[in-house]
Amino acid sequence: MDFSDTPEEAAFRKDARKWLDANATPRDGSEKLQDAFMANTPEEVTASQAWQKRKADGGWAGITWPREHGGRGGNEMQQIIWNQEEGNFKVPPNIFVVSSGLVAPTLIAHGTEAQKTEILPTLLSGKGVWCQLFSEPSAGSDLAGIRTRARRNGDDWVINGQKIWTSGAHYSGYGILLVRTDPDVPKHKGLTMFIVKMDSPGIEARRIKQISGHSSFNEVFLDDLRIPDSDRLGPLNQGWRVAMTTLTNERYTLAIGRSVGGMRAEELIPLAASVSLNGCPAIEDNQVRAKIAEFASRQRGMEFTSYRIMTALSRDKEPMIEGSIGKLLLGKLRQEMAGFALELTGGAAGIGDSPTDQTGLWRGDYLTAPGNRISGGSDEIQRNIIAERILGMPPEVRLDKDIAFSDLK
């Protein structure tokens, strides 16, 4: 354990800062992203792609990726250092979280050599933005219950069905798509993963508006979509195993990313100093002080949990515990903290002048946090994972596990 930089790490940090200084503007607190992983406007998409390209050209995209796939061949500690340093600069939202956090590890684990050589470099350069076409209207937590059906037709597969909640589908060029290829076996056993070009005939994405008023996810309709068998990702009917790689990575990718994005506990201090509570500056109130301290300690804990995830990864271990803990704690923390900030505005309780003033920003966080508690495996699903797979508690009684999908009601 060592929370300070080694001489090599210090040198890396210096290089990173030097490059960032030359290529970006430091953050001054005036600019806040509502969602660090989602573009809300076409301008943000363009800016995000341009920033990714710039990082790739400078050798800072894919820090931990092997050199043969265009990466820097560095280690996880360097990635942490990079994230810390980049976090001090005004940068566009990172719309490549699905691409590099979810798709890349899935490709590396299950893709053919041809798929890896073709796709991985485009992930780094920012050319290929990817989305994750897993959830369906009737299958979210119970992902293995998906109904989208693929039927073999010569060298192709013909696919019909509907996906939903697909983040970024409207600006993605590609997707990984989980479908049912065999309905006559139990539900986990008849699934297959594909790679799909989002501009193929037969795909239509429609935006869905969130409670925050933004719209970053979509319904995606698949109507006689044709995919060549060469775009299958992993073995036939082994899609569940492939999806597990994606989902495990999603948990800790979210845990890592969210621990640095969004509003920070420190920002409650100036807010509390600027408003009055029961006749005094709120920051002098012991209840308020205790609450801010509690949020700060939880937020620090999340951040250090994300470093433990990186450490586990650097040792080639799956950060099972840290990933689920991080994912479980982040949404609720964000929701409570933003709710508290809105309460600090006292009689105004969340009413401000505009969506971009301090109140508006916290409100944006408050209305985004519920999504963090649902996406990437809901809080309840994380608790099941922790209790069953880490603490060894007996699993929930499952009536549907050994019955052929087509026989389920």
Added chain:
Amino acid sequence: MNFDFSDDQEEIRHAVARLLDGHTSFEKSHEMLDESAGFDRDLWAKMAEGGWLAVTIPEDYGGAGMGAVELAVLAQEIGRTLAPIPFGAAQYLAIPALVAYGNADQKSALLPNLATGQKIITVALAEGAGFAPGDVSAKVVGGKISGVKSPVSDADVADVAIVAAQDETGASGLYVVDLKAKGASVEPLDAMDPTRPQSRITLNDVAADQLVGADGSAINRLIDGAAVLVAFEQLGVAAHALDISTKYALERTAFGRPIGGFQALKHRMADMFAKIELARSNAFFGAWALAEDDERLPEAAACARLTALDACQFACEESIQIHGGIGYTWVANPHLFLRRGWHLKAMLGPSTIWSERLLGALKTPETLTKKAG
């Protein structure tokens, strides 16, 4: 003793529920949300016609002359149906203030027109942070008021406001102010619940007609009374948020069974229910204390407020969670409740204010005072 609504009050509830159910719906709430419209004039007219805007207005001034418990019954239904009308500030604060402290001229100028819905009134207490009468900086000099009030519900459609301000000697009081008068301006704010618009009002030397006798302690009493009535509205919101959650949890299946069968959700809904019922008990006591003008009103009001705030926020936030992805969408209903819950929190302020009021109201047992002394 009797800790529930009477049969007559239940009848009132049925009648007003019928009217509100006929004129509100989730579709309509969504339309109003999309348009950021906070005033359903059609419903307003129907409420006026039914006499529901005049429940506590004395019969002499065109009202029904009923009490606080009857108004509480209404408040709960308004909350349940998320009715987008300028009801709360007028009914829970302005009318009680006028009835208690208005002189004959002030009453006859306003109450009959409020009873018919022809005039709309609101109340401007807050100046950002607190709800303590001592917190105001708006000032009345020579019968003219100047100051800035925010947030003020319904100011966009109101004709008149009752405004808290200090007089030349620094004493707090309430003043009737014409919002259409020269020197009064109303700007919209960015509200959590766009179906209940909020504004900032700026007053520059506007004629202010004092409600004589509405001093600091009177204002505190009015705020306590309003807290009880708002608690009923919060209960309506929270119970309906729970209701849509239990319905959804029975319909939605995952892993081959209704999601309501998972203890994680089952227990969450039981917690929602327990919090709501706890708040209801406090609200009942508050309604009784308000109607009877009992000296325990400050304690009862703060308890009702604190537990209703908690129940309402918990129910609304967890309702989204129980609905999963669909609950996070704009077109779904859970966030309608969440937004209204925050509107009701902004009316009268959050728990940080009310925990202080409760501590101020709690009587320290004599034995402890003695020991401490």
